[in-house]
Amino acid sequence: MTRLDFLCLLPFLIIAGAPVIIMLVVTLSRNFKIVYGLSLVMFVAAFLSLFIIMSHAPHSLDPLLIIDSYGILFLGIIYFAAILISILSYDYLKNHTGEREEYFIILFVAVLGASVLVVAEHFISFFLGLETLSISLYLLIAYLKKRDYTIEAGVKFLVIASLATAFLLFGMGLIYAETGAMSFREFIPVTGKSAGISPLMLTGFGLILAGIGFKLAVVPFHMWTPDIYQGAPVPVTAFVATISKGAVMALALRLFFTIRGFDNNALFIILSAISILSMFTGNLLALRQTNMKRLLAYSSIAHMGYLLITLLAGTDSGIKAAIFYIVAYMITTLGAFAVISVLSGQERDADQPEDLKGLFWSNPWIASVLTLALLSLAGIPLTAGFISKFFLVLAGVKSGLWLLAFSLIINSVISLYYYLRIIKTMFTVAETKKSFPLSFSTNIVLAILAAGIFFLGILPSILTEFINKFPSFN
Amino acid sequence: MILQHLILILLAGGIIAWIAGKWSPIATRFISLITVVTDFILVLILLINQGEYGQKQWMEEFTALWIPQFGIGIHLALDGLSLLMLILTFFIGILAILVSWKEITSNTGFFHFNLLWILAGITGVFLSLDLFLFYFFWELMLVPMYFLIGIWGHENRIYASYKFFIFTQASGLLMFLAILGLYLVHGNNTGNYTFNYQQLLGTTISPAMEWLLMAGFLAAFLVKLPAVPFHNWLPDAHTEAPTAGSLILAALMLKTGAYGLIRFAVPLFPDASAAFAPVGMILGVTGILYGAKLTYAQTDLKRLVAYTSVSHMGFIILGVYAFNELAYQGVVMQMIVHAISTGALFIIAGQIYERLHTRDLNRMGGLWEQMPALGSMGLLFSMASLGLPGLGNFIAEFLTLAGTFQTSILFATLASLGLIAATVYSLRIVQKIFFGRKESEYVTNDLSVREAVVMGVMVITILFTGLYPKPVTDTVAPAISNIIGAKENQGRSEPGRQSGAVIYIETLPEKLKGLNN
Numbered sequence: 001m002t003r004l005d006f007l008c009l010l011p012f013l014i015i016a017g018a019p020v021i022i023m024l025v026v027t028l029s030r031n032f033k034i035v036y037g038l039s040l041v042m043f044v045a046a047f048l049s050l051f052i053i054m055s056h057a058p059h060s061l062d063p064l065l066i067i068d069s070y071g072i073l074f075l076g077i078i079y080f081a082a083i084l085i086s087i088l089s090y091d092y093l094k095n096h097t098g099e100r101e102e103y104f105i106i107l108f109v110a111v112l113g114a115s116v117l118v119v120a121e122h123f124i125s126f127f128l129g130l131e132t133l134s135i136s137l138y139l140l141i142a143y144l145k146k147r148d149y150t151i152e153a154g155v156k157f158l159v160i161a162s163l164a165t166a167f168l169l170f171g172m173g174l175i176y177a178e179t180g181a182m183s184f185r186e187f188i189p190v191t192g193k194s195a196g197i198s199p200l201m202l203t204g205f206g207l208i209l210a211g212i213g214f215k216l217a218v219v220p221f222h223m224w225t226p227d228i229y230q231g232a233p234v235p236v237t238a239f240v241a242t243i244s245k246g247a248v249m250a251l252a253l254r255l256f257f258t259i260r261g262f263d264n265n266a267l268f269i270i271l272s273a274i275s276i277l278s279m280f281t282g283n284l285l286a287l288r289q290t291n292m293k294r295l296l297a298y299s300s301i302a303h304m305g306y307l308l309i310t311l312l313a314g315t316d317s318g319i320k321a322a323i324f325y326i327v328a329y330m331i332t333t334l335g336a337f338a339v340i341s342v343l344s345g346q347e348r349d350a351d352q353p354e355d356l357k358g359l360f361w362s363n364p365w366i367a368s369v370l371t372l373a374l375l376s377l378a379g380i381p382l383t384a385g386f387i388s389k390f391f392l393v394l395a396g397v398k399s400g401l402w403l404l405a406f407s408l409i410i411n412s413v414i415s416l417y418y419y420l421r422i423i424k425t426m427f428t429v430a431e432t433k434k435s436f437p438l439s440f441s442t443n444i445v446l447a448i449l450a451a452g453i454f455f456l457g458i459l460p461s462i463l464t465e466f467i468n469k470f471p472s473f474n
Numbered sequence: 475m476i477l478q479h480l481i482l483i484l485l486a487g488g489i490i491a492w493i494a495g496k497w498s499p500i501a502t503r504f505i506s507l508i509t510v511v512t513d514f515i516l517v518l519i520l521l522i523n524q525g526e527y528g529q530k531q532w533m534e535e536f537t538a539l540w541i542p543q544f545g546i547g548i549h550l551a552l553d554g555l556s557l558l559m560l561i562l563t564f565f566i567g568i569l570a571i572l573v574s575w576k577e578i579t580s581n582t583g584f585f586h587f588n589l590l591w592i593l594a595g596i597t598g599v600f601l602s603l604d605l606f607l608f609y610f611f612w613e614l615m616l617v618p619m620y621f622l623i624g625i626w627g628h629e630n631r632i633y634a635s636y637k638f639f640i641f642t643q644a645s646g647l648l649m650f651l652a653i654l655g656l657y658l659v660h661g662n663n664t665g666n667y668t669f670n671y672q673q674l675l676g677t678t679i680s681p682a683m684e685w686l687l688m689a690g691f692l693a694a695f696l697v698k699l700p701a702v703p704f705h706n707w708l709p710d711a712h713t714e715a716p717t718a719g720s721l722i723l724a725a726l727m728l729k730t731g732a733y734g735l736i737r738f739a740v741p742l743f744p745d746a747s748a749a750f751a752p753v754g755m756i757l758g759v760t761g762i763l764y765g766a767k768l769t770y771a772q773t774d775l776k777r778l779v780a781y782t783s784v785s786h787m788g789f790i791i792l793g794v795y796a797f798n799e800l801a802y803q804g805v806v807m808q809m810i811v812h813a814i815s816t817g818a819l820f821i822i823a824g825q826i827y828e829r830l831h832t833r834d835l836n837r838m839g840g841l842w843e844q845m846p847a848l849g850s851m852g853l854l855f856s857m858a859s860l861g862l863p864g865l866g867n868f869i870a871e872f873l874t875l876a877g878t879f880q881t882s883i884l885f886a887t888l889a890s891l892g893l894i895a896a897t898v899y900s901l902r903i904v905q906k907i908f909f910g911r912k913e914s915e916y917v918t919n920d921l922s923v924r925e926a927v928v929m930g931v932m933v934i935t936i937l938f939t940g941l942y943p944k945p946v947t948d949t950v951a952p953a954i955s956n957i958i959g960a961k962e963n964q965g966r967s968e969p970g971r972q973s974g975a976v977i978y979i980e981t982l983p984e985k986l987k988g989l990n991n
Contacts, residue, residue, distance in 0.1 A: 361581070375617065380613060380616070380617055380643075381609075381610045381613040381614050382614060382617075386613075390606075390650075393650075393651070393654060394544070394654055394657075397651075397654050397655065397658060398658060405651065405654075406651065409647045409648065409650070409651055412643075412647055413640060413643060413644040413647060416639065416640055416643055417640065420620070420635075420636060420639060424624060424632055424635075427621070427624065427625050460541055461540070461541055461542070461543075464541065464543055465543075468543070
């Protein structure tokens with residue numbers, strides 16, 4: 001390893017070192033505030049270190065990692081989201097009794113796993129990243145062990161994620177048996193249009209697809225999502241919905257584009273089917289949900305279905321649309337979960353319709369943020385969701401994916417119904433007026449997210465120009 | 475260079491009104507009023523100075539970059555058609571604020587925010603010459619309208635607001651897909667990927683594709699208008715909305731559909747439109763007759779007025795697919811006078827509701843005795859609705875029918891039957907509400923000064939357009955020549971500022987000769 005290698009690993013070293021430091025601090029004195037402060041500093045430091053390594057990209061740490069601009073962009077997104085989630089977590093956990101300091105330790109490990117995923121270009125690093133992420137997520141999901149559902153959710157996630165890992169490993173094994181290679185780039189000749197693909201390879205990629213599908217929660221691998229979303233504490237749900245899925249999607253894009261999976265008919269058809277099924281299943285099941293967290297879970301299934309269109313588009317504009325979509329989706333989802341987190345009490349999370357009733361009149365600011373987030377999820381103009389859907393559909397129809405674009409349109413209409421229902425709940429008049437004191441930092445988070453949704457919706461050039469500066473992966 | 479300000483003033487005014495609503499409802503109302511009046515004055519200045527612009531196609535234009543990578547720009551432009559629509563928008567906007575003065579008592583700040591943002595969306599629709607921007611504004615007006623119906627509406631408001639939103643959003647998304655299709659076809663042909671209307675105008679499209687794309691646009695416009703098989707959302711939304719909401723829906727939002735047909739659907743897809751014309755005319759005639767029939771069957775006053783809109787909008791579809799200047803003059807005229815007459819009927823319905831707390835015709839009757847002023851207003855606008863000569867609707871329907879007659883005698887004849895049906899249902903309104911037996915003893919007062927001013931202004935407008943329509947036809951004539959010219963793909967030399975009706979009357983003898991042969 002050279003000095004440059006170490007320099008390029010700087011954000012990873014910070015994220016990996018943070019748990020150690022926090023553990024040492026905790027042995028001295030258990031103080032949640034100090035741990036929180038340290039975590040924020042570490043995340044911000046990791047975020048800032050990206051500016052240092054930016055000039056050295058692309059730098060390959062053969063054969064496992066490649067620190068390219070695509071990866072750095074995603075690292076930035078992940079760290080930014082992690083900072084916001086930390087702030088939400090602090091406000092969420094500060095009234096809880098019991099050990100809370102370890103929460104941040106596990107959070108760092110989870111972020112480390114996600115960071116490795118976005119720069120992985122080898123099966124080993126892919127697997128290690130994914131497992132680091134998953135194992136820490138079991139703990140995070142079941143963290144508030146005194147509550148109902150959390151243990152159930154944690155165990156469910158454990159079983160299903162292990163199953164997915166088994167699929168993934170088996171798929172990797174098959175591909176290795178066929179090609180003798182584990183690095184993404186070495187598969188290129190095998191899957192090219194002319195070369196055809198052997199059944200063994202196809203099975204291998206199919207199994208890997210299943211593994212990734214579990215993590216993204218696309219149909220038919222989506223069963224776990226609503227339970228996990230419901231059972232986990234809100235900030236953790238936000239983590240699963242944004243960082244975890246975003247990182248896996250980043251990896252899926254890199255893998256799929258490197259092997260040019262869209263050129264292969266079988267993979268193309270399977271993915272198209274998964275995409276369309278996810279859209280319809282997610283939206284139709286969400287229609288009857290009353291629990292806000294479950295509803296967002298189903299909506300996320302649909303959104304991942306939309307996002308798969310970019311994989312199939314197979315063009316540069318597809319990748320850019322995907323990046324924009326992921327950013328917009330993360331900001332929007334964080335906005336929605338931030339509001340639920342703010343409203344949640346010590347006993348349970350505010351995921352019932354009654355919790356939102358009359359919110360528009362009692363707490364217009366919080367309700368406006370949630371409305372904005374929901375409209376963005378529905379893809380209504382003036383929000384990031386609209387522009388991101390536009391880029392997505394445009395990338396799709398440019399590649400001739402009219403069927404997928406059309407089902408996205410139909411699903412946007414279906415989804416409107418349940419998003420509107422939540423908005424309606426917020427402006428029906430409630431008997432009692434509750435007020436929720438917001439800490440300064442939470443207010444800032446809400447303001448950042450609302451501004452993000454709004455400005456990406458009217459001035460998307462801010463982000464598109466930024467994305468254009470980062471060429472696609474090399 | 476004031477077009478963007480027209481929209482920005484409304485957006486900013488809306489936010490200020492919302493904030494002001496925290497302290498004082500009165501301040502909110504005045505801020506909103508001032509905002510819309512400012513815009514109204516600005517467009518009036520444009521109207522007065524329109525002579526200065528000579529023969530230019532666009533009187534005012536504004537362009538700016540928005541998302542240049544995708545060929546999306548902010549392109550606003552104003553011609554006679556847009557100008558008239560804007561005057562209408564702000565005029566109705568002022569009335570909407572005035573009629574809500576006493577009706578809306580809860581959350582006035584948010585109410586006026588929504589009102590002004592709807593107006594901003596509508597203004598944007600009437601000005602946009604970039605298809606992406608057009609769609610953006612098209613959708614922008616939906617959310618505040620959803621709130622308006624859903625929060626301040628009548629009993630069944632939630633159902634109505636859902637239905638409104640989902641119908642219009644679904645059809646809008648189909649248009650969006652068609653816009654993308656057009657964008658790609660044009661880009662593939664020329665290598666220039668743009669959403670600019672003027673550049674997209676001459677796109678060569680294969681016939682099958684042209685049909686598909688036009689279908690997308692028509693979906694949005696015919697639902698909004700609405701044409702008969704898609705009119706389902708309208709009675710619910712109109713009935714359940716508060717008075718200001720019904721007013722804006724009927725007077726402005728339906729017009730965006732008509733405007734879209736004239737500005738986008740026909741010029742962008744001339745061949746497919748020509749082939750579609752018979753279907754379009756059938757839709758129009760069906761709308762006129764079926765709408766009238768449904769109107770007659772209603773017992774809810776607001777629902778009844780809502781169905782008259784379906785009938786009147788039939789004339790617009792009919793006129794649009796007649797493809798001549800005369801019919802287009804009629805269509806534009808209809809857009810304006812329908813806004814006034816139906817708007818007035820909705821206001822009257824609102825005023826009656828404020829007094830009697832019912833919209834049921836069977837529980838009204840004999841109101842004239844106590845409210846002669848309101849009654850005479852009701853009579854006047856019912857007469858307008860049935861197309862009495864001397865009132866604006868007569869001119870509009872006459873021009874449309876005369877224009878249609880040149881294209882298709884059959885459809886013109888069928889459509890004129892609608893006038894008889896209109897007479898029947900309009901007279902029924904007057905009889906049921908103002909004459910006849912009293913159903914119960916009401917203690918009511920007649921029009922207040924504010925209400926009288928609102929109604930008075932509308933009366934003047936409808937009389938003015940009925941007796942002296944020339945300013946309207948003159949303003950819109952060049953725009954119509956351009957649109958018809960673009961459709962016929964023949965470079966018209968100097969469209970001139972002569973009214974279409976005058977042109978028609980001058981050439982009438984030859985046309986009659988042609989018919990006789």
